Amino acid sequence: MLARTAVRALANSRQFSSSAARQTKVAVLGAGGGIGQPLSLLLKNDPLVTSLSLYDIRGAPGVAADVSHIDTPSEVHGYAADKLDEALEGVKVVVIPAGVPRKPGMTRDDLFNTNASIVRDLAAAVGRVAPEAHILVISNPVNSTVPIVSAVLEKLGVYDPRRVFGVTTLDVVRAARFLGGIAGADPADTRVTVIGGHSGATIVPLLSQTEKGKGITGEVYDQLVHRIQFGGDEVVKAKDGAGSATLSMAYAGATFTHALLRGLSGEKGVITPTFVKSPLYEDQGIDFFSSNVELGPNGVEKIHPIGEISAQEEKLLAACLPDLKKNIEKGKAFVAQS
Numbered sequence: 264m265l266a267r268t269a270v271r272a273l274a275n276s277r278q279f280s281s282s283a284a285r286q287t288k289v290a291v292l293g294a295g296g297g298i299g300q301p302l303s304l305l306l307k308n309d310p311l312v313t314s315l316s317l318y319d320i321r322g323a324p325g326v327a328a329d330v331s332h333i334d335t336p337s338e339v340h341g342y343a344a345d346k347l348d349e350a351l352e353g354v355k356v357v358v359i360p361a362g363v364p365r366k367p368g369m370t371r372d373d374l375f376n377t378n379a380s381i382v383r384d385l386a387a388a389v390g391r392v393a394p395e396a397h398i399l400v401i402s403n404p405v406n407s408t409v410p411i412v413s414a415v416l417e418k419l420g421v422y423d424p425r426r427v428f429g430v431t432t433l434d435v436v437r438a439a440r441f442l443g444g445i446a447g448a449d450p451a452d453t454r455v456t457v458i459g460g461h462s463g464a465t466i467v468p469l470l471s472q473t474e475k476g477k478g479i480t481g482e483v484y485d486q487l488v489h490r491i492q493f494g495g496d497e498v499v500k501a502k503d504g505a506g507s508a509t510l511s512m513a514y515a516g517a518t519f520t521h522a523l524l525r526g527l528s529g530e531k532g533v534i535t536p537t538f539v540k541s542p543l544y545e546d547q548g549i550d551f552f553s554s555n556v557e558l559g560p561n562g563v564e565k566i567h568p569i570g571e572i573s574a575q576e577e578k579l580l581a582a583c584l585p586d587l588k589k590n591i592e593k594g595k596a597f598v599a600q601s
């Protein structure tokens with residue numbers, strides 16, 4: 264699925280890259296970190312990226328020097344802590360994995376106190392220096408950091424909801440891998456749409472919409488849903504205090520970035536779940552939601568409805584919405600008070 268799709272898309276986009284998307288400068292903010300380093304490596308290998316701007320409060324020039332020796336055409340520049348504005352000059356896409364990761368026993372919301380202000384300040388710099396950039400938020404808690412970025416840009420008068428994305432691709436990657444394991448199938452054939460948000464019960468996999476997933480019932484179904492919702496905990500526990508998912512996240516982040524670049528370069532039919540400003544549950548006071556989104560030249564082209572779902576998925580969604588609402592409101596309140 265995603266992996267193979269990404270490889271195929273990468274091959275197709277070699278043609279696109281020479282025409283439509285000639286100058287695509289991508290910045291990674293937090294490039295020295297556990298996600299930032301492998302993400303920078305993968306983006307250096309993306310033919311749709313012509314220039315890579317790596318920024319961190321620690322270590323970005325070293326990562327840039329290292330990555331810049333890879334024999335692909337894109338240019339790479341590293342920027343130290345006091346060079347954020349320079350790092351953002353002329354960027355079209357900004358990927359943000361800056362911030363602290365979880366340790367065992369923590370929820371993503373426990374990261375709010377540290378990461379909210381990091382993301383707020385980075386978003387303000389993007390709004391000032393590169394107001395038309397597309398912003399891809401990886402920093403947790405995504406359910407709150409995306410509303411934070413949006414509210415900061417709104418305050419600056421430069422908010423375009425088509426250009427702000429929460430990266431939920433890791434949930435999609437996990438769902439395909441875990442379902443593929445159970446079904447004895449290639450994950451390329453077990454792609455699952457995952458909707459809602461990015462933490463625990465707010466992660467809602469729509470297994471009923473897949474050929475291999477719709478027949479799964481009972482304990483196997485419950486365990487699979489739990490594993491998709493709490494896959495992050497597995498990694499946090501296994502890393503035993505050394506952080507959370509970095510390599511699979513870098514893969515997921517590069518996959519989503521590549522999908523967006525394909526859309527921006529004019530390719531049609533690029534559709535993937537992502538957490539965006541969304542009308543789907545606005546009537547319930549929830550104005551950010553992840554569902555399948557078509558990506559196009561302006562970013563969000565079309566937000567797809569969730570489609571037909573099973574009774575079990577209705578229950579999962581009912582559990583998701585109140586948590587998601589709280590997370591979104593917390594992010595908005597933080598910016599309002601800032």
Ligand code: NAD
Pocket residue numbers: 292293294295296297298299318319320321360361362363364365374378381385400401402403404405430431432433434461506507508509512
């Ligand atoms: P890490 O600690 O290894 O790296 C974070 C980096 O951010 C560090 O290099 C640090 O110097 C940098 N940083 C801190 N403040 C900064 C600032 N103001 N400007 C620029 N850089 C700054 O952490 P990690 O494992 O890479 O995780 C980063 C974030 O990504 C965490 O919040 C984690 O929870 C989140 N994450 C999200 C997903 C997802 O699916 N969206 C998956 C995995 C991790």
Ligand code: LMR
Pocket residue numbers: 364365371403433494495496498499507508
């Ligand atoms: C994940 O899903 O792996 C990330 O959100 C990191 C975490 O804290 O689990």
